Amino acid sequence: MKKLVIAAALSAFAVLPAGAETLRIATSADYPPWESVNSSGEMLGFDLDVGNAICARIEMECEWTNQAYDGLLPALVAGQYDLIMSAISITEERKNSIDFSTAYAQAPASFGTLGESFGEISDKSGLQAAIDGKAVGVQGSSIFERVVAEHFPTANVKTYQQADQIIADLKTGRIDAAVMEVSAWDEFGGADKDANLTMFGPLMTYAEYPQLGDGIGLGIGKGNAELKARIDDAIAELLADGTIAKASDKWFGYDVTP
Incomplete structure (x- = not known):
């Protein structure tokens, strides 16, 4: 440490x-x-x-x-x-x-990926269909691990110790998508514009995903x-x-x- x-x-x-x-x-x-x-x-x-x-x-x-x-x-x-x-x-x-x-x-979260591979998704049911069977990265012991497990049970969840490890595996194709706070997507995307990190689907908030916490x-x-x-x-x-x-x-x- x-x-x-x-x-x-x-x-x-x-x-x-x-x-x-x-x-x-x-x-x-x-x-x-x-x-x-x-x-x-x-x-x-x-x-x-x-x-x-x-x-x-x-x-x-x-x-x-x-x-x-x-x-x-x-x-x-x-x-x-x-x-x-x-x-x-x-x-x-x-x-x-x-x-x-x-x-x-308080901050919303979002799915993200490289480029526009998931296209336009307007609602939760469309998001669930798009994530079906896909490898999704989340930070271990974070609220996002539980959100994906409970709301997207057909996804293949992969956990990481650090958020930058998630980005690295997105860039190498080891995972298809990830869930992080919008602010983190903005920061990582701004720091590495060549990676073409893109958020997709509706924003995830406490109202629809109570696992995100209060x-x-x-x-x-x-x-x-x-x-x-x-x-x-x-x-x-x-x-x-x-x-x-x-x-x-x-x-x-x-x-x-x-």
Whole structure:
């Protein structure tokens, strides 16, 4: 695992007091623009900006750790971290193991592929027919694994640790399609225009796919009511004063606030 300690929040936020308590946060920095690692080895992205703003608001110091997505929840349960923050959707299933903050974001998902091989698809039934028997990539332990399994049971689901591995297998033809958040398709497509990544079918939202969860929140260890209350208060303030909306515009170009 790669560990980075971020002692300073964004310049627009309050300066942390000397000796501020450390808040251990884990993320899987392979899902731009939510979180990624730049050429200098620094983690950055929407979640990093929001997480640092929360830490500054509650006067704590963020200590970020980068590890595989499928290990985030077990590590939180084991007490390795205080929080996990990695575009994690709030679902009833996950609530059995961990607590969540209030939602700080909400984002639709979509199927995607290379080029126009799937053509125009206007509704869910057409999407189900198009995906029948096709190899579909999803990030392991993500909500998309369950969405595909329950709504597209005739698809051949392949799981990956990292989103960039999904893109790599799309480009080599090992899978026919994949499911990710719209923002991730936009980011990967913009970074590799020659790949001709294309979303297809109607957007997938909570209204039709409840497995997508009730917004995106921070995972918190079970029973840590005091920390949850402080974080919830900070999120409410950052939503009210426009801080999260500004970070959203910076990283997505549109508003993902709930």
